[in-house]
Amino acid sequence: MADISPKPVKITETVLRDAHQSLIATRMPTSIMLPIVGKMDQVGYNAVECWGGATFDACLRFLKEDPWDRLRKLRDGFKNTKLQMLFRGQNILGYSQYPDDVVEYFVQKSIANGIDIIRIFDCLNDIRNLETAVKATNKENGHAQVALSYTLGEAYTLDYWKDIAKRIEDMGASSICIKDMAGLLVPAKAYELVSALKESTNLPIEMHTHYTSGVASMTYMKAVEAGADIIDCAMSPFALGTSQPATEVMAAAFEGTPYDTGFDQELLSEIADYFRPYREECIESGLMSTKVLGVNINTLRYQVPGGMLSNLISQLKEQGKEDKLRDVLEEVPRVRKDLGEPPLVTPSSQIVGTQAVFNVLMGERYKVATEQTKDILLGKYGQTVKPFNPEVVEKVLGDDKDKAISCRPADLLEPGLQKFEEECARWKQQDEDVLSYALFPKVATEFFEYREAQQTKVDPAKADKENKAYPV
Numbered sequence: 519m520a521d522i523s524p525k526p527v528k529i530t531e532t533v534l535r536d537a538h539q540s541l542i543a544t545r546m547p548t549s550i551m552l553p554i555v556g557k558m559d560q561v562g563y564n565a566v567e568c569w570g571g572a573t574f575d576a577c578l579r580f581l582k583e584d585p586w587d588r589l590r591k592l593r594d595g596f597k598n599t600k601l602q603m604l605f606r607g608q609n610i611l612g613y614s615q616y617p618d619d620v621v622e623y624f625v626q627k628s629i630a631n632g633i634d635i636i637r638i639f640d641c642l643n644d645i646r647n648l649e650t651a652v653k654a655t656n657k658e659n660g661h662a663q664v665a666l667s668y669t670l671g672e673a674y675t676l677d678y679w680k681d682i683a684k685r686i687e688d689m690g691a692s693s694i695c696i697k698d699m700a701g702l703l704v705p706a707k708a709y710e711l712v713s714a715l716k717e718s719t720n721l722p723i724e725m726h727t728h729y730t731s732g733v734a735s736m737t738y739m740k741a742v743e744a745g746a747d748i749i750d751c752a753m754s755p756f757a758l759g760t761s762q763p764a765t766e767v768m769a770a771a772f773e774g775t776p777y778d779t780g781f782d783q784e785l786l787s788e789i790a791d792y793f794r795p796y797r798e799e800c801i802e803s804g805l806m807s808t809k810v811l812g813v814n815i816n817t818l819r820y821q822v823p824g825g826m827l828s829n830l831i832s833q834l835k836e837q838g839k840e841d842k843l844r845d846v847l848e849e850v851p852r853v854r855k856d857l858g859e860p861p862l863v864t865p866s867s868q869i870v871g872t873q874a875v876f877n878v879l880m881g882e883r884y885k886v887a888t889e890q891t892k893d894i895l896l897g898k899y900g901q902t903v904k905p906f907n908p909e910v911v912e913k914v915l916g917d918d919k920d921k922a923i924s925c926r927p928a929d930l931l932e933p934g935l936q937k938f939e940e941e942c943a944r945w946k947q948q949d950e951d952v953l954s955y956a957l958f959p960k961v962a963t964e965f966f967e968y969r970e971a972q973q974t975k976v977d978p979a980k981a982d983k984e985n986k987a988y989p990v
């Protein structure tokens with residue numbers, strides 16, 4: 519084998535975002551994160567992914583934390599390391615499309631509060647839904663990384679990926695991420711894909727996958743050999759299963775090779791030791807289910823990402839129908855095909871997953887269709903790579919099928935920032951509150967009420983609002 523010039527692979531650490539989103543439904547509080555930030559800052563990561571994705575919703579809804587405050591605290595702690603977030607294109611961090619002015623303002627405030635790299639993706643790989651966020655990131659001098667939502671299907675050829683990568687480079691992106699959210703990319707195919715992308719674009723390539731199918735570490739090895747510049751990993755207590763390959767393991771695997779990370783294993787061991795008791799606590803409480811810790815090669819068949827799997831388990835558990843999990847997993851690819859074969863990533867994964875649950879539990883396919891299913895069939899999320907099943911369109915939409923759109927969905931949206939400012943005025947304590955409200959009006963309002971109660975020591979639930987009597 520010919521000598522290879524040294525090309526250390528860079529690692530983006532996911533333990534503060536995707537790793538715990540995948541394993542414990544995004545429930546890691548800021549208080550667990552902050553004590554270890556100083557040590558993590560010494561590692562030499564390419565970046566630490568710590569924000570965006572489902573963290574925003576989970577902070578407000580479940581943890582009763584201000585996500586903006588979390589970001590600022592993390593920024594204060596990471597003196598030498600870039601901070602990265604996941605951004606759902608025109609959906610921002612929510613589940614529907616937002617007007618351009620809201621997208622632009624959210625990008626501005628994210629960077630102002632400490633984000634360096636914004637990883638932007640669209641659940642349909644419709645690049646029209648990426649443009650506003652990319653332009654806004656560039657305007658704020660941030661790093662706009664566009665993520666290709668990787669999936670399988672006859673339409674997703676190497677030429678498809680090469681073409682979209684070139685278009686993304688032309689759009690003004692700073693780097694490209696192969697976002698393999700379900701662990702579908704096997705080693706040989708990873709080598710092919712990265713090699714192809716290297717032919718079509720000069721942008722750095724980052725590789726993101728999940729361990730769900732059990733091949734992720736091998737996939738990373740082949741991706742790096744093909745020229746991938748960066749890989750996403752998680753500290754071992756929150757690695758594997760539906761999360762990413764372990765940081766320490768991948769660093770050790772590349773030791774003594776041209777791709778050597780140069781990471782200090784002693785330091786990594788200290789960081790892992792810090793997270794280990796919290797992992798045990800999550801297992802004991804049931805927060806970390808054993809169902810997401812193993813390996814399931816059927817992932818390649820069902821194409822279900824880790825976060826989606828935990829959501830499906832949760833939905834079925836609420837209905838007392840956990841025994842229907844296999845039926846639902848088998849229904850998922852059928853629903854996906856009906857809806858134009860979208861990649862399964864938020865929010866399309868939730869749309870397909872929830873519809874699959876309904877189809878199984880109702881005993882009749884599309885007897886009940888969710889509003890989101892209707893919206894995807896109406897084109898409100900953008901253009902799918904394949905056409906919809908006409909029978910499903912007819913059954914779900916009926917006469918409403920004539921209302922389908924083909925333009926960029928956001929073109930039909932009126933500017934919304936002023937309206938959200940007015941609606942949020944009662945609760946606004948910082949500019950960022952308007953954005954929290956814009957994305958999650960009900961959840962944010964409940965959080966604002968909680969925050970005010972903490973500040974005033976008045977419990978709104980016990981207040982006699984009619985007589986204006988407030989117990990202290």
